[in-house]
Amino acid sequence: MKTLTYSKNIFLPVTDLCRNRCGYCSFRKELKDAHLISRSRALLLLEQGFHAGCSEALFTMGESPWTVSGFESILAKAGVADLMDYLVELCELALEFGLLPHSNAGLLEQEDLRRLQPYNASMGLMLETTALLDAHAKSPGKRPDMRLQYMAMAGRQRIPFTTGILVGIGESRQDRVEALSKIAHLHRAFGHIQEVIIQPLDPKPGTAMENARLPGMMDLCRTVEAARRILPPDVAIQVPPNLVDPRPMLAAGATDLGGISSVTVDGINPDRPWPNEVELHKSLSDYNLRERLPVYPRFIAMGWHGHETRSLVDSLAGEDGLRAKKYIF
Ligand code: SF4
DSSP: OOEEEEEEEEEEEEEOOOOOOOOTTOOOOGGOOOOBBOOHHHHHHHHHHHHOOOEEEEEEEEEOGGGSTTTHHHHTTTTSHHHHHHHHHHHHHHHHHOOOOEOOSOOHHHHHHHHHGGGSSSOOOOOOOOSHHHHHHGGGOOOHHHHHHHHHHHHHHOOEEEEEEESSSSSSSSHHHHHHHHHHHHHHOOOOEEEEEEEEEOOOTTTTTOOOOOOOHHHHHHHHHHHHHHTTTSEEEEEHHHTHHHHHHHHHHHEEEEEEEESSOOSSTSSEEEEEEEHHHHTTTTTTEOOSSSSHHHHHHHTSSGGGHHHHHHHHBOTTBBOOOGGOO
């Protein structure tokens, strides 16, 4: 029986202010509508996550919001002096509630990555594409070279890392192959890529790409097959079960369903509900479906997860590095 993994998480949007304007994004808000998650809201979600048996606190935010004029007033209103200090504080809170932080905070300086590393079981950044696309014409942070450099920096720091590509944002098949090849190259150099998400575009009303065509299943399966061919075998291929029927993509080589949640919605695709965990086990009963932590077993064995996360990882992981059986549904 093929083993298939997923993690149980909560989604914590630290801030939805972002310097970029990606053509498909409905997460980003203008300054007047932007928010910073409050401590009380974070506490409530963490508490709910703990009671729901989650193991992952997924912290995400718009990229470099501090470069957007007016962000200081949002911080001041929340009584926060420095966003990175605040993110570290939230990661510490998550650990207190028994949830392992995984932060995807966009492109960061090396110093900030160093500050976050000890408190994170793993971290992430979507490469999305290596092509120069209209979808990213107003997104200075989506320059592929900058994102690849950032991922290399994370590799040098030995951070277990999640990345992925977006399918259907105007890229060609060859562009997808190139992006996957660059990720494979990074992994061969640093050994830090734990999973690659094959994420289909889900067009949102009110965005520049609202009328874009959804990528077809055939295209998605071909992309998964290409990923399996190009990526080293120890890199998992993840597909989101709230956006696509995972079955054909599992048959094509995908091995992971990513984070699902009974507490929070998918903050990037709030109109796409997560499958219920019980239903997922029923519908995929021909797979050995296992819950994992936000850090993959081999990185636990190598001790690459942040040192502040180690005792919690030890208490949540079973002998095989996946979530201990006593916690499994
Ligand atoms: S970087 Fe992320 S949050 Fe910012 S506009 Fe692009 S998709 Fe949205």
